[in-house]
Amino acid sequence: MADSLTRSEFDLAVHLGTAGSVGALKSSTIEAWRANDPSWKGKHWAYTEPDDRGAHRLHPINISPRTKSTD
Numbered sequence: 001m002a003d004s005l006t007r008s009e010f011d012l013a014v015h016l017g018t019a020g021s022v023g024a025l026k027s028s029t030i031e032a033w034r035a036n037d038p039s040w041k042g043k044h045w046a047y048t049e050p051d052d053r054g055a056h057r058l059h060p061i062n063i064s065p066r067t068k069s070t071d
Contacts, residue, residue, distance in 0.1 A: 002040040039062070
């Protein structure tokens, strides 16, 4: 299942260079992610947190919908 980020978390990750839109990825990567994760909306990616060796990996993400304030 694809992880979800809020819009502000995603915007910060893009600013830091750790997330982006699928336009930056190979079509084979996008197709594989779609096949392995039907819940992925097919638009965004991010790097994982580092594993035990310190490696970050690309993975699919979804952006959660904005919430409306009740003010």
